[in-house]
Amino acid sequence: MRKFIRGVDGFNHRLGRIMMYGIFVLMGILLISSINKTFFTPTLWTLEMAQFTMVAYYILGGPYSIQLGSNVRMDLLYGEWSPRKKAVVDLFTVLFLIFYLCVLLYGAIGSTAYSLGYFGTEPISFFGGLITGSEEIGYLETSPSGWRPWLWPIKTIMILGIFLMLLQCISELLKDVLRLKGEAI
Template sequence: MRVLLGFARAVDGMNRRIGLVVMYGIFVLMAILLWSSISKTFFLPTIWTLEMAQFAMVAYYMLGGPYAMLTGANVRMDLFYGNWSLRRKATIDVITVLFLLFYLGVLLYGALGSTAYSLGYWGDAPIAFFTGLITGAEEVGRLEQSSTAWRPVIWPIKVIMICGLFLMLLQALSEMVKDIARALGQDLPEPKT
């Protein structure tokens, strides 16, 4: 159990550092939207601001999600849960995190497929495609571009989504390890709610 708790501490530390940096992304988003307003009012309107604001929001949301889970900032239905003991909460959380892990796994696999498509791969084995990219057996095809007038390539934001989902998966595993330890009666700090 000590090794698993070490894993949980490492994941928590990594997601805490990433979250503390990513939380300033809201200022990037505000700057993009401010420039959009200024350029529409005083200059020629820019075509890139709306889509860039969407990309910034996706990065903020996806990379900040694991930090929100770590700090307990996520929304929780507290009808019965609040009155339960810490061990009972931990037992129920171990069960419910299994559903979260499955859901995140499906999302991650879908994100891998979508990213492979945006890199010009039209097959049905995205993991084999990325393995082939690493070994040199596969090549990047025609890059997917947005259908807007700006027409940026889409793969960078999809890679950020993969990173965010992977970090969320790691944080869910960390939470599961801590909940198993609490359910077994180990004395850990109470999770933030």
């Protein structure tokens, strides 16, 4: 358990520290957009690229936020509880979050398969088929904007981010179990 916690926490910590600088990438894109709109011809790609950057920043930074405990909590009661009672409540509530993330991950996998041209009902087997060579990528979904970028890269980032959040939630669950057993983490 401790090895899993250390591995997940370490990876998400490093990725979160890197993703903190994503806000500067977003600011750069918006600065380019402002300069082009003011002095030159407005560009088509800046608004959508800013949206994609914000999605990556938010979703890949999510596991780090969960790890730091900076997610939104109702501290009205929680702040006064003992560490053991907090662990019991966290253990119970993280199960709902894990269920939600599993449903979200399944939906993200289906949406990504669709963006790669798969229109069937088994998206997970589609990705297995891509690995073994029994499936092929079909017509790639693009954004309906004037720029028309492919959508599979950002959807793949969403799968990765949701999966990492799921791993971080499992790590938090295991930490709560260790706290309830009275062991140091």
